[in-house]
Amino acid sequence: MERIYVDHAATSPMHPKVFDKMIEVMGAEFGNPSSIHHFGRRARHIIDEARAELAKSIGAEANEIIFTSGGTEADNHAVFGVAELYGELGKHIITTQMEHHAVLHACQQLENLGFEVTYLPVDKEGRVQAADVEKALRDDTILVTIMYGNNEVGTIQPIKEIGQILAEHPAIFHTDAVQAYGLEKINVKESGIDLLSVSAHKINGPKGIGFLYASKDVKLSPRLFGGEQERKRRAGTENVPSIAGFLEAVRISQQEMESKGKEYRGFKSAFLKKLTENQIEFSQNGSLDYSLPHVLNLSFPGTNVEAMLVNLDLAGIAASSGSACTAGSIDPSHVLVAMFGQGDERLQNSIRFSFGLFNTLEQVEKAAEETSKIVKRLSK
Known part of the structure; x- marks a missing residue:
């Protein structure tokens, strides 16, 4: 795999x-x-x-x-x-x-x-x-x-x-x-x-x-x-x-900054396009106009973080629920709390996908495809 x-x-x-x-x-x-x-x-x-x-x-x-x-x-x-x-x-x-x-x-x-x-x-x-x-x-x-x-x-x-x-x-x-x-x-x-x-x-x-x-x-x-x-x-x-x-x-990063930024924004678009094609309900957390090119944080109604991350890992997809410094914590993301307030469902169903070196368009589309399958399974 x-x-x-x-x-x-x-x-x-x-x-x-x-x-x-x-x-x-x-x-x-x-x-x-x-x-x-x-x-x-x-x-x-x-x-x-x-x-x-x-x-x-x-x-x-x-x-x-x-x-x-x-x-x-x-x-x-x-x-x-x-x-x-x-x-x-x-x-x-x-x-x-x-x-x-x-x-x-x-x-x-x-x-x-x-x-x-x-x-x-x-x-x-x-x-x-x-x-x-x-x-x-x-x-x-x-x-x-x-x-x-x-x-x-x-x-x-x-x-x-x-x-x-x-x-x-x-x-x-x-x-x-x-x-x-x-x-x-x-x-x-x-x-x-x-x-x-x-x-x-x-x-x-x-x-x-x-x-x-x-x-x-x-x-x-x-x-x-x-x-x-x-x-x-x-x-x-x-x-x-x-x-x-x-x-x-x-x-390397200074030389490739412009091309990498363009590539990662393309990955974002491809990921979202695949979810839309698969009729997945989702919303994007964060700014559309003011955003780092490689970070994509998505909310999937009807799912929960723990189940999503476990199933993604079983499918070979390494993603995150947010800050790596709080991995394993049962507390909701303080970032999402600041954005949406306590009790919002997005605190429990948001996943971060972030792109970088060695990722290909084919990988990103496959990750989106596997994510789509998991969301459909878990949201039933």
Whole structure:
């Protein structure tokens, strides 16, 4: 049985070129980047090259990139790093109800430490209104953290509009771009972004590596203490092979961004067309106009998540009910709750299909065909 992976928003397979680059670096470049001898300098060169190209991919400067262990650390570093250094100026933070848990749980922890957090609502497409951000701003607001594109329903937020609003306010603007980076063109300067989080494993890079963009105008307290790596912002010997693999993944994703976006939108259309041809009742969760190209979240009336996922897996289809970070949880998706409210049936019957490397049109159509059979069986 052919197994079809349509859960790329959870994690993506490593690109073969990334794998080859990491093996090459593992075998040849074992030096500590902090050492001044030949071996250390070679390792340092790899890091410097990666830092420069990653910065360029978002319109930043090389010294504004901090390597992290992934998106969660980058989000935590942004939220706690700002709170710790700017807490004397104010204790108010603005975010949305549908952020990734790496942001939401960080904000909840800050509430325990005396901070006040405003959790803005979103509309039924999962989009926050820039006007609501403006209304929520106060003199003591020190941080606004709103994700670029949602990992469960794919909705893209009005980041540039929010950035323009915050240009007139001293609050620092952070965005979790983990799901959007590599598929959306991002320029931190043009969008007024001060802090931005990225993770390599979403763009066919290795797990365990990511970066936090931190504008040179923003002070940020470190979360790890030890050596003077990352300009004293993140202690610990750098993961050179993963950084090399990350760079390779970024090069590929930047080169193929436009073509991949077009391909994935085509996959979405083909999937929906097949469901319609099979007379399947469904509704799409998320925005039609403002959406990441690879994420498709669908509600199937008369079904339930658990049965759908089990039957899809038995049919060789790997999909998801939403965020991989809450897999196994019996609680409904906080993203869908934010969009539709508690008690809505879509909380119990929504499945996320997300496309990526190695998927073909034939696979996508087959996945839709199998999904159609399962929905018909379960909804009887």
